[in-house]
Amino acid sequence: MVSINKRIKKTINKNKEIDLYLFSKIYKFLFNNRYKVYAILFLVVFNNVASKIPYFNLFFSDFFKSIGFLIIYMLVVFIIGFEPRRLYLATLLGLSASCILVLLNSSHAEEIANTTFLLLITAIIIDIIKNKNVLQKPEKKN
């Protein structure tokens, strides 16, 4: 019978491995996507700086409000890429998020729905393009 101390020790070691594994995964993910991360950081910094410039900030905030959904869409596509299955899943996630936002009476629901729609279009178009050769051809008649 294994003593209680050993069992605890084993659990701790196991958790450490898990932690390390997770860290390395996240690090690898960030490293592989470092340009996307730089782009996001740039956008965040730019947004902050631009919002401080007198006169320009009025236009800037209006502009960002109107294309906010497009920016979110670009960020999502940056992160998940053009894989149809992922895009469909992101769409489903977007719809679920919209549903929750509607239930919470949030004004951001429309923005998320617009992003979701763009993701859906992208998913369908890429799906059609990727499956072009797989899709059923019309019957040939003499």
Place this chain on the structure above:
Amino acid sequence: MTYFIKKYFKIFEIVFLFLLSLIPLLWFKTGQIVIGLDSGYAVDYLKYFDQRIFTWFASHNFGVDFSAEVGVLPFNSGVPAVVSMLSVPMLDVQKFVFVFWFFLILISMYTFVNYVFPDISKWSVRISACIIYGLNLHLYSFWLQGEQTILSSYVILPLFTLFVLRFAQNKARVIDTAIYLNLVYLFFGSGGVRGVPLIGPVILTSITIFFYYFYIQFKDEGFSYLKRFIFLTFVFLPIFFLLEAYYIFPFLASFSHEFYNQVTIAGGIDGAIAWAKFISTHTSMLNIFRLHGDNNWYDKPFLWAWSYLTNPLLIIGGFLLPILAITAPIFSKSKKEKTIILFFALLLVVGMVMSTGAHEPFGIFYTYLMKFIPGFATFRSAWYKFMPTVIFSSAILIGFSIYYLSNRWKPKYGWIFSTSAIFILLAYHYVYFTSDNFVYNKPFSTMVKIPQYVYEFSDYQKSRTDDYRTLVVPHSNLGFTIKAFDWGYYGAYPIYPLITDNGFVLYDSYLFNDSENALVASLYQNLREGDFESFKKGAEISHIKYILVAKDVAHDYNFAPTELPGYYEKILADDQHFKTVWSAGKWRIYEIQNFDESPKIDSLNTLASDNSDYSSIDSLFSISDSSFVFRDQVDHEVYNKLPINSVFNQLTCVTCTLNSQVDKPSIQFSRINPGSLLYSHKLSKDNALLHRNVTPDDLLGLSLKRVGEIVAVKEVIKEPRSSRESIDALESAITYWNKLRSIVESENTNYALMQKVSKYLDLEIEQLGDIYTVGYTRDNPNLHAVLVELLSDLKKTKQITDNIISENDWDATFIYDVVRGNEVTRDIYVNVNSLPRNSENNPIYPIQYQEDNDSVKEVMASGNKLLALKENTRNLKLIFDELPNLAQLESRSLELLDKNESCLYTHIPNYLWNKKYQISTVTKNTSLSKSIYIKREYNLLKTQEFNPMNTDYFNPDLIFLPSKTTGQSNTYQFTGQPNDRGAEIYFCTDIGEDPKEVFDSIKINEIVEPKVFTYQSSIINNIALPSVNFKKINPSHYVAIVKGARDPYILNFKEAYSPNWQASVNNIKIDNHFRINGYANSWLINKKGDYEVEIKFYTQSMFYKGLKITIVTLVVILAYMLVKAFRNKYGKHK
């Protein structure tokens, strides 16, 4: 047993769908039918159908051209009439009609899904898709009106898609596809030309199929696919034109007229875009995803849709639908499934983009299509027109997802899952199983119990033997031509043509022509004013012998109030002029006494010519008994041949504009102001305009622009760049005003311009005066000097305009332009009805007149003749004694919401809602509070949308706040609402104070515009009139029997003028067709002897021709299909 179930499973499915199609039976309550809004149902189906088979719809006003409405015939009136002919009781006809359409929608969808997913195991796809397609919320809005054209558009979509898809998949031949598509369109084409917007989903789906299959098989088939579609189009179109000829022919024959009408209704492209934006208010992607977005659903807590917006379960349910739809492409695995599912996913997003219409973020795209693609503006109600595409594709995708999810379970549990999913879908659309949602806005509903007296009215109309029209009172609301009755009817379409084929005249949007409008308006106004003689003249030329008083009109409806029926009852109670001929319940019909009973077709030998605008009809009736033509409505060549015996010309009042309140201009701010990098460019661009032909309006606009810029930068005007460019701006403004001043000095009789310039001056002096007073420019001498110079210039010009404007009391002095159009006579008459009235309600005549700058002379009026002018007079000034003051002041204290006040109050004697009143007073005391309140006497109806406020304190309808400056004169104007019973005016100050110490020279008077005209008549001798009798073959065909024609004469036909009315003798067309009396048809005929004149509505003959072609084509197609079927059978046997 299992074999049996498998073999006949699809029959069970169809039986289930049939059971679903009995849902409408849950909606009808005892004795009620659907009517009003856009429903298109009649009270008497057969009588209505009898009218609709003609392209001339005679019972509405003076008749309406229905040439473009023929395609609607099978739907709006055809189906209910056929059911009615089968001896189905009137109250049950709609139950049959509703079930018929419900089943057709379900079965058409079933046919399509069965083609795409034919396996027995995929029953859940078929049933789920049919439920979503047949029981969705978009369609429910239309079920609440039973709108058959929309219902047929739901039937056509799956069937049309089926045949296009089969063709794209190379499973059908060109000729067969063209025939099937045309047959589907023939039976479910959503109303012919009028229904084109409704087949938007069909067009969109077909285009998507074309491009989708073109893309996926281009590599294999290349351009042969394209060729096949081009070939299909070439075969489809000729068959289409032949098969649909019955409505295309009459439409093409009346195209230009119809186009004008449609553009008028839509307010042009800009109007269509504005409408599209309004309809798209709630069509965000968020709403479209969950199949919502109807503009009527939001902000109405009493409406059935409210639960779908607020109930958390239904919100989640709403989002589950798109989640299931979007899951379908992930689930699809096989080639066949993937192909069809991806197509519907693509159709879904295309449909969504179109359904959002003018809503962001794709609104720009939609408005661009409306602007630049000819004819696209017809799809102005984007959500209503394109949403079926989204629902159609969603239905297939959701059905597929439900099937796939059920397949992941063991078969037994899969069954349970599918059944539960179908049950949940039905539960989500629970509104279909309730019956109270027809209420539009209580008490108004689309499902109502028709009062017994309406049926009795229908019987009475059937018993009538004459063909005279009936004028309906009270007058409809002018701004919003809805017709609402207290028993629930609510619709833009009048109810009378739905009951009878006798003619009824009322003011509404179907009076397309301005002169028709003016004629009908004058009938009502003369009746209101109690001028029986003028009313009778108007009624006789309009062929109106009866007046219907509908006391059940919802006159107190807040959205569209109408006049009080009781008001007319008092007038019509005069036995000398009117006699009751029928009465039941709340409707009563009066006959006009001493009516000249001329027939619908008669002959005339003289005419009056009205050379002024259409609003002069009243004045013309005050002097002339003849039929008349408007000079500008008759072709010059024809006019010269007409036997004109009198010429009428109403003079234009050039100073009356000073009695109307002009909107004050307001400062418009710009982003580019003095100090900005781009300002010098902007200024030089504006100043370049001065070198062209610049109008006073341009100059006023530019000056206001400059002042706006100075106001915008006043805080930073001291900064060097700003101050330098501000000087440029002010100097430019000085230039503009120098030009304006010279225009004002030279055009000193252009009172409208004076008034406008004066308003601009007031604003600019006020704004620049503030800058001067605060001292923003004081530190910069140059800038300050320019500002002072401009202010001084403005004040100089203001002095000139004020002198001109205030040179007379324009309430009692009127200047008329005599020159324009008056080349015949110098005798001046006045329309007595337009004169101001004294306290006994008697007309007040002008006391003096002045010709140009001559001395003032006394008016010696005799009846309606005022005076005779000298030759070459250009302007006539009429001077009245001071007009009577309507104020009869009494003291009263008022309890307002937050305070009490002491007031002087007066009731307005002989108040009429459509008159304009002026209140004037001079401020006497500066320290006490001053308010003028106007309180109209009226009630408002409580509806679900509107709850009238009942307060125990005084709640005025209008508040004016007089100036605080002692000696300052204050003038205000107001006019009432149609449902007013009277009006009171209060002049109030602090409680305990005497209002007489605050308000001086209180005066209330009616603003009048005396209508002055010239009239010259001469006797035309020796024109013999032939006798004319006529036979009415049908509403679109009359035969006039002319006997004893010796001289040229005018044949007068009292149906609304249309170029499509054609007269002929022995098949030779008569030219010289013109509009008479502002609305009717006339021909100048120069043929002697006895003969018959055939009068036909041209497009009716086109309808007959088209119908023959349609029937022959249909027979040929059916014969072809029959032969083909025999051949196939014979071939198989062989």
